[in-house]
Amino acid sequence: MGFFGLTGKSPKRSKKAGNDAMLTNTTYNPTVNMTLSSIIQGETAGLTEDEVLSIPAVEAAMELITSSIGQLDIKLYSRRENGDLNEIIEDPRLTLLNREANENLAGYDFKRKIARDVLLYGASKSYIKRKGNKIDGIYPLDTKDLTIQTYSHDGYSKYGIVTLNNQSGSFDFYDDLLFSVLRDSDDGITGRGVIKNNEKTLRLALNHQNYETNLMDNGVMPTSVLETDSKVSNDTVSKLRQDWHSLYSGAKSVGKTLILEQGLKFKSITMDPNSLDLTNGKKSVLADIARMFNIPESMINSAANKYDSNEANNLYFMQYCLSPILVSIESAANNTLLLENEKDKGFEFKFDTSSLIKSTSKERVETAINEFNAGIITNVEARRLTGNSVRDDVPEHLSLTTGSVLLDIKTKELINPNTGETMTTGEAGVKEEPKESVDTNTDEKEVVNNDTAQENGDSNVTHSATPE
Template sequence: MGLFDSFRRKKQDDSIQMAESISFNGQATTLGGALWGTDKNITEDEILEIPAVQSSLELITSSIAQLPIKLYKRNSMGDYEEVTDDYRSELLNKEANENITGYDFKKKITKDILLYGTSKTVIEKESKTSNTIRALYPLDTKDLMIQIYLQNGYKRFAKTILMSKAGTYEWADEELLSVLKSTDNGITGDGILNENYKLLKLATSQNEYQTKLMENGAMPTSVLEADSKMNDEQVMRLKRAWEELYNGAKNAGKTIILESGLKYKQASIDPDKLQLTEGKKDVISDIARAFNIPESMINSSANKYNSNEQNNLYFLQYTLSPLMVAIEASLTKSLLLESEKAEDYEFRFDPSALLKATTKEQTDSVNAKVKGGLMSNVQGKRALGIPVDPNEQEFYQYTTGQVLFDPKTHVILNPNTGMTIDSVTGEILQEGVRSSMGNVSHETTVNDKEPSEDVEDDK
C-alpha cells in the first residue's frame, strides 16, 4: 500500500447524483443550489415585440420549414439514393400528428432551437414493443424542466419534465427526439435568449422608451413654474389636469392656457442628440449578427453584397446549413433503427427550393448540363417543366473532345473514336467505331480493308 492510496479515486459504479435542474423560463439550479439566470428573465413573448427579431425568426424558420426532408441510402457505388416509400418521410413532410403539418413541425423545432438551443419531441409508437412510429409531438421548450444526473462523475443522463396546464408529465430524455444548438452535454443547448440577453434587453428597453416618448412627448417635455409654493394635493391636481388636456398625440396642437401665476418653460428633446435613430440602427445590426443572417435581409438599406444572389448564398451556407445539419443528425439518430444506420441510411434536407433561379438562369443551367452530357434531353425538359412526348427518343449529347499528337511519328490520335491519322499525308492509319456507351466496339486498319471493286478494275 502506497502513501497516496487514500487519495485515489474511489470506484462508484452505482454513484448517481443530480448535477443540475434547468428550466427555460430564465432560471437554472446547479448542484450546489445556487440560482443563476434570475436577472436574465426575458421571455419569448417580449422579444417577439422587437420587429427585427420577429423578422429574423420568421425568415429562418419559414425557410427551413418549406424544405422537404428525405431519407437516403448509400448504394454499392458509394452514392446516396432517395428512399421514396418510407412512411417516416410522410410524418416529417406532411402530417407530424393529427394536429400539425410537417411544415408546422419543422418550423416549431427550428424556432425552439434558435431561441432556447433545445427542442424536444415525443416519439409516439404503435406500442411499447413496436418500432413503428405513429406520430411526432413537439413540446413547448418554455414549459420544460430538464433534470440532469451524473453517474461516476462523467456519464450524463436526464429526465425531461413538461409542466403544462393539464398537469406534469415526464420522460427519460433518451426516449425523445432532441435537437440541440451550442450544447456542451448533449442534453440541453443554448439559444439567443441566453447568449444575447443583453442585446435583447437593450432592444426591448429601446422600444419601450420610444413608445413612452411618443405617448408623453407629443408636446415637448416641459416645466411649469408657480409664483407660490404648492402643496402635494395641488401639485397632483395640476399634473392630472395638464396630462388630460395636453399630453398624448391626440392633444397635439392645443392652445395652452395658464392661470394663477403659472409659467410654462419648454424643455425640448432633440432626437438627433439622443441618437435614437443611430442607436436603433446599431441594435438592428447586432440582432442580424445574433441570428447570423445578412443584415440586408431585415434592413434593405444595408446591402453588404449588393447582390441578392450573394445574400441568398450566405444565408443558405452560414445561417440555415448549421441548423439543417443539427436537425438531420438528430432525425437520423432517433428515428432510424440501428440496422438501418449500419446500412448507411440517413435523413437529409433537400435545399433545392431555396436555390430556385430566374427562368433565364434556370434555362441556361439546364442547357449547360445537357450540352455537357450530364443530363439527357428528356431530363432537361422535365427540369424546366416542359411536357415530354412519350415517343421522344432520349439521348445524351457528347463531343469528340481533343486529339493527341505524337511529334516523333507525326501521328494524330482521337482517343474518343480510336482513329489515328498520319499528319503528314493525311492518311487514315486506323479507324475506330464507338458504341453508344462510348467504348470502341470495332477497329479496322487501312491495310486490313478488302480492296474495293474500283481498285480491282484499276488493276
C-alpha cells in the same frame, strides 16, 4: 407522475436514477424555476418567450428561419457499394416527417416547432410513439415547460431525465429515447438558445423599443415649459396644468393666443430623433439581431443590402443560418428513427435544400446552359431547371465533352448534330453505323461486294450488302 421509457431499452436506469450523482438541474422556464443560488445572488428572472418575440426584428427573423425549414422535405437514402446514394421513395417515416407528424400536427408545423424551440431555448424534445418497430406518431414537447436533470454514475458518461410539467400533470422521459435536437450543447442533453446566450442584447433591444414607444406615445416628450421667478404652491401648479391642458392641447387649439399671468414665461423645447440618436440606435439593434441569428441583415432591414445577387444572399442564409439546424435535425432523425441494421447499411435522412437556392430567371438560364454544356444535366433536365415544361415526345440528350456530340439516353446512340452521323455504343467501344456505298467504275463495270453478286445482262449488277 408517469415514467416513459423505463422498460424495454433501458430497464436498469430506473434503479440508477435515485443513486447517481445529479450534475445539473436545467430548466427552460427561469421565471418560474429560479435556483436557490440565483435567488441569493439577487439575479432577476430571465426573459420570457413572449418578451423576446415582442421585438419586431426577432419575430421577423424567427418567422423567416422557421418557415424556411418547415417547407423543406426530408428524404431517406441508402448508400450503394460504390458510395452513391439511392433515394427511398416510399417509407412511413417520411410521411411522419413531411406530411403528418401525428394525428393533430402537420409535418410543416412539426419542423417549424423544432426550429423555433432550438433557436429560442437551444433544445427541442419530441416523444416518439412506438408499437414495436413501427412509429405511430411524433409529439413535440413544449420546451418552455421542460426541466432536464443530467446524471452520471461513472463520472464521464451522462444521461438525462426530461420532466414535462403542464396542465395534464407531470411526466418523465429518458432523454435518449426522445427525438432530441440541440444547439450549442456541451453534454448532448441540454443546449443554449438565443434567450440564454444573447440576453443582454435582447434586453437592450427591449429597452430601446420601450423607450421609443414611451417617447412617442401621446406626446410624452415635453415640447415646452412654463417658468416663473416666484414660488408657486402645489394647488396653483395643479390648477395651472389643468387650465393649460384644456385651453391649448389638441389640434383644435393650434394658433390660440397665449395669455400668461403672475410673471409666467413660456419657453419652447426642441428635440428630434436625430438629437436623441434613435435612428442609429435602431440600426445597431437590427445589426445585432441579424448577427445573433446568422442571417443577412438585408433580410430584416431593407436598408442594409450587402449582396448584389439574390442567389448569394440565399447561399449565405443557407450556409450559416439554416445548415447547422438542418444537420441537427438530420442527426436526431438518424439516431432515433432508424433501426440498427439500417444504420449498418448506410441509411440516412437528409433535407432537400434545392428549393432554397433560388435565383433570378437570368441566373437560372445561365446555370442550366453551363451545366448542359458541361455534360452534367440533360436537355430535359435543363428545361425543367429553368421552369419550362417538357413534352413526352422530346428525346433526352446528354452533351458529351467530345465536341457537341449528343447521347440519346434511351437508345444509347451518339449523334453528331453538325454532320448528322449516328453511332452506337457497345462493350467494345463506339461503332460507327455503316452506310451503303457503291463504287462504280465505268471502264471495268465492277462492284466489290462482301457477299454475292449476280450479273444480269452485259452491264447491270445486282448485289446485296451485308456489313460485317
